[in-house]
Amino acid sequence: MPPDTSRPEETRAGGAAGGRATRRSMSWKAVAAKLDGEIAAGKYRETMRLPAETVLARALGISRHTLRRAIAALEVRGLLYCVPHKGVFLAPLRLSFPLGAKTRFADAVTPTGLIPSGQLISQQRCIPPPEIARQLRIAKRSEVIELQVVRAANGKPLSYATIWLPAERFGRIGDLFASVGELHEALILHGVPEFRRSELRVTARPASEVERRILGLEAGGFVLVVESTSRDPTGEPTHLSLFRFGAERVEITIEL
Amino acid sequence: MPPDTSRPEETRAGGAAGGRATRRSMSWKAVAAKLDGEIAAGKYRETMRLPAETVLARALGISRHTLRRAIAALEVRGLLYCVPHKGVFLAPLRLSFPLGAKTRFADAVTPTGLIPSGQLISQQRCIPPPEIARQLRIAKRSEVIELQVVRAANGKPLSYATIWLPAERFGRIGDLFASVGELHEALILHGVPEFRRSELRVTARPASEVERRILGLEAGGFVLVVESTSRDPTGEPTHLSLFRFGAERVEITIEL
DNA sequence: TTCTATTTGTGCGTATGTATT
DNA sequence: CAATACATACGCACAAATAGA
Numbered sequence A, B: 001m002p003p004d005t006s007r008p009e010e011t012r013a014g015g016a017a018g019g020r021a022t023r024r025s026m027s028w029k030a031v032a033a034k035l036d037g038e039i040a041a042g043k044y045r046e047t048m049r050l051p052a053e054t055v056l057a058r059a060l061g062i063s064r065h066t067l068r069r070a071i072a073a074l075e076v077r078g079l080l081y082c083v084p085h086k087g088v089f090l091a092p093l094r095l096s097f098p099l100g101a102k103t104r105f106a107d108a109v110t111p112t113g114l115i116p117s118g119q120l121i122s123q124q125r126c127i128p129p130p131e132i133a134r135q136l137r138i139a140k141r142s143e144v145i146e147l148q149v150v151r152a153a154n155g156k157p158l159s160y161a162t163i164w165l166p167a168e169r170f171g172r173i174g175d176l177f178a179s180v181g182e183l184h185e186a187l188i189l190h191g192v193p194e195f196r197r198s199e200l201r202v203t204a205r206p207a208s209e210v211e212r213r214i215l216g217l218e219a220g221g222f223v224l225v226v227e228s229t230s231r232d233p234t235g236e237p238t239h240l241s242l243f244r245f246g247a248e249r250v251e252i253t254i255e256l
Numbered sequence C: 001t002t003c004t005a006t007t008t009g010t011g012c013g014t015a016t017g018t019a020t021t
Numbered sequence D: 001c002a003a004t005a006c007a008t009a010c011g012c013a014c015a016a017a018t019a020g021a
Helices: A028-040 A053-060 A064-076 A105-112 A130-136 A173-180 A183-189 A209-215 B028-040 B053-060 B064-076 B105-112 B130-136 B173-180 B183-189 B209-215
Strands: A080-083 A087-090 A095-098 A116-126 A144-153 A156-166 A196-206 A222-231 A237-246 A250-255 B080-083 B087-090 B095-098 B116-126 B144-153 B156-166 B196-206 B222-231 B237-246 B250-255
Touching: A028 A064, A053 A064, A064 A080, A064 B209, A095 A105, A105 A116, A105 A144, A116 A173, A130 A144, A130 A156, A130 A237, A144 A173, A156 A209, A173 A183, A183 A237, A196 B222, A209 A237, A209 B064, A222 A250, A222 B196, A237 A250, B028 B064, B053 B064, B064 B080, B095 B105, B105 B116, B105 B144, B116 B173, B130 B144, B130 B156, B130 B237, B144 B173, B156 B209, B173 B183, B183 B237, B209 B237, B222 B250, B237 B250
Parallel strands: A095 A250, B095 B250
Antiparallel strands: A080 A087, A116 A144, A144 A156, A156 A237, A196 A222, A196 B250, A222 A237, A250 B196, B080 B087, B116 B144, B144 B156, B156 B237, B196 B222, B222 B237
16 A cells, blocks of 8 residues: 555654644644544445545645645545455444343344344254364254354344254254344243353454355454353353354454 | 265264275275375475475376365365465464463564564554544544554564553553554553453454565465453553464464 | 457256255 | 145356466
C-alpha cells in the first residue's frame, strides 16, 4: 500500500501534528484524525466506498501521498479496508458477541435489541473423530450426539455451530433442543443445572462452501472459529461446541 | 458441493455406513474417517496438495461424488481447505497461543521449544484516538506512548502489536522495553509489579498491506486481531494492546 | 500473446437400501 | 402389506479457472 515508507509508523514523533502550523496543508495524522472523526460522525455509511483518492485528496487540499498515508493508518486500525483497483471502503460495523464462562446466546444478542433465534438443522448419533472423544473424556469408540445449530439475529444468520455431547448421558438432547430452542434449557431438562465454558480456542480460516451458504458469506469470506469445552459443576465435560461466525460481522468479547 | 441435499449433514444416521457391507465401496463417512486417519498418521504433509479428486477417487475405489462429500466434511472441520481449480490442501498446523489474564509472550512460546524474541519497531508520544483514551480512562487530549512491537518465534514473525500506555505514568517505557525486550519486565521497572488482562476483544479481517509485510503474509491473507485492556492490582488501566496474528498460523487458547 | 491440459465446480439421470407413512 | 421419502452412491458431461507451453 504506502510505498513511501518501509515502517508501519514513523519512528519519531516530529511532524506538524499538533504544534504551530508552519505548513499550509495538513499532516497525514491530521488527515487521519479528520477522517476518523467524520467516520465516527456518520459521514460515510457502512461498507460504502469512499471518494476516489484523487478526488478526496483534492477536496482536502492535500497530496495523494498524504491521503494514502492516512488511509493506511486507518486500515491498520480496522476502520477502513482497501480493495486493489476498486477503492477504499468503510469497514462494516461488527456485532459484539460476549462469550464468557456462562454466556448464553440470547444474553449476547438481546442487549442489542435484535431478536435471537436458534434452529436445529440436524441431529445424529455417531462415533466421533478421536480428537472429539478425547476432549469429552469418553471412550474412543463410544457414541456422541452431534447437533448442527444455526443461530440468527433478526433472521440474519450469525453463527453456525456443531455441538457434540456424550450419547450415553444426553440421549434425548436433540429433541429437547428442538422443543425449547435453547441449549442451556435443554441441558437443564437433562439434569445439568449449570455448566461453564472452561477453555476457548479461537482461530480464523477461509469459509468452506457449506459455511458460506449457511452464513450467507461471499466467496473468499473468512470464518471466526471458536471451539469450547463446557463442564458441569463436578468438572465432567458436558459438551464441546464449535462455533463459526462470519468474520466480518462479529467481534467476540471475552471477560477474563 | 453436494447438489443432492440442502442440508450440511444428513438428518438421520441411516445409510450403509456401519452396517453389513452389501456394497463394495465405502460410504462418504467411511472415506472421511479414512482420510482423517491418514492425515493424523502423517501421510500427507502440511499445506501439501492432495492428489486430484479423480485420481484419489479411483485409488479409493469410489466415485468422485462420494469423495467430494467426504472432503466437504473434513473442510468444515478445518483439516483441509479447497482452492478452486488448484486442488485440495492439508490445512497448516497452527501454533497454539495461550492468552490468559497473566500470560506473557515468552510463556506462550517457550513450551513449544521455539525461541521467542520481541523487537520494538517504533515508539512515539502522541494524542491517541478518542476510543483509546476512553479505554485507558485518561483525559481526551492527554498524551500516550504508542509502541509498535513485533514478536517472533525462531525468527519468524508471529505477531505485530500496537500498545498504548498513558504517557504521564509510563514516560520511559519505550527505552525500558528496548533494553529488556519484554513488556512485562519493563512495566515492573516502572513500578507496576503485576497486571492482568481484564477483557479480550477478538476479530478477524483482511490484512492490510503493512500487516502483510510485517507478518510475511501473502495477498488475501487474514489477521486475527486481539485487543485487550490490562489493569494493575488497583484496577487502574495500565495499557491497551492490539495484537495481530497471521490467521493461518495461530490458534489462540483462552483459559476462563 | 494464444492454445492446451489439468483440475475443480456443477448439473443431470439413475439405482439402491432404509425408514416412515 | 405397499407406497413414499430420503440419504446415499455411481457415471457422465460440461463450465470455469488455472498453469504451463
